[in-house]
Amino acid sequence: MRIDILTLFPNMFSGVLGESILKKAQEKEKVSFQVINFRDYADNKHQNVDDYPYGGGAGMVLKPQPIFDAVEDLTKNSTAKPRVILLCPQGSKYTQKKAEELAKEEHLIFICGHYEGYDERIREHLVTEEISIGDFVLTGGELGAMVIVDSVVRLLPGVLGNEDSPILDSHSSGLLEHPHYTRPANFRGLEVPEVLLSGNHQLIEQWREKESFRRTYLRRPDLLEKYKLTEQQQKWLKEFETNE
Template sequence: MKISILTLFPDMFTGVFQQSILNSAQQKGIVEYDVINFREFSKDKHSKVDDYPYGGGGGMVLTPQPIFDAVEATRKRMDSQKPSRVILLCPQGERYNQKKAEELAQEDHLVLICGHYEGYDERIREYLVTDEVSIGDYVLTGGEIGAMVIADSVTRLLPGTLGNETSAVTDSYSTGLLEYPHYTRPAKFKDFEVPEILLSGHHANIEEWRRQQALKRTVERRPDLLDMIDLTKEDEKYLQQLRELRNKG
């Protein structure tokens, strides 16, 4: 996969892409990050990329020409039959989640556009992008942090990125549930002990316990997620037991 990022502040990405799993994925040839300063595509003699909005109002608006040309240039450098996925980072976009990350991880080329100032010329939204994405219900100075979030969440899903291929599959939200608790050595620490079932070596029982713990944690912290997943009969039975215990308590 190639992830192209259009930004006015390319130096923000230097440290991020040179660390941890993101750097490892690059070294393995799994992903390529292409950080592009779209100011370099401006045809204005002063390299301007913004202007005052028609109709008046506060703030400056990003002009379409540099962004259109930057996207076209990075698309031409791709050796792929699949069209590029062009994603606008903006507060009005759809809320980003794990399902969206899994969807984007199937693409060959992602183009992430990081905005600044008051907003984008509307023609960028209408005629250039394929997706508008927001990482949360708040406003940031620009789209760079959101682009980092998308790059990280997508890269870790690519085959070969993680040392254990089951890690991404069992992450919180990947199954629809929050992830079950984890423990490691020592088995006893400050009188706090690891649940005995995890030391039993009985894999079927451990898997059942983990599923139940994931259900329990989701009910307690994000019950809204239960409406979006297919529950088994065993899941329903366990949830009923939780409700009965709660009513008794």
């Protein structure tokens, strides 16, 4: 996968892209990153990339020219049509399902804005989609791009050591992940559930499924509103409601 990031603050990405899973993914040649300062594409001697909004109002608006030129330059020799993603609080809310969708692409371009907003022609004629990582406003799109890049790259085949890891993550199945325990079995009188020590893999999987369902019910009941319950899960739901 090829990922290009357009930003006015490229140094913000050096630590994130150079550590942990993202670093290993590059070493395994599963992904390549390019961070571009789109100020370099400004067509004026002062390299201004923003201007006052027509009609008046507070703040500055990013001009279309530098961003259009940057994206066109990045795609002129591209064999695959890229997904051009605008980081914006007005965008659709980011989900694990969207991460899984983006992980199937060959080329992603992220546009990280600052100031009051973007010239509307960028939204209408350049980008594929607008994405928000939550219902709050950040100083710029850089942190949002980092979040999305991390969540996508870890899904690429061969990036994680255990191929089952992304499948079992919270939200991948539609439920929150079950609790985990490790050694020692007894820590300060706090014991690991006996079933996990039994060696009975069928019972362990049943326990994990139930605890995953219980955790979702208690912490994120909204996730169950559109979740198709199995017969067993319906019984668990009645049990949880009875015990409240």
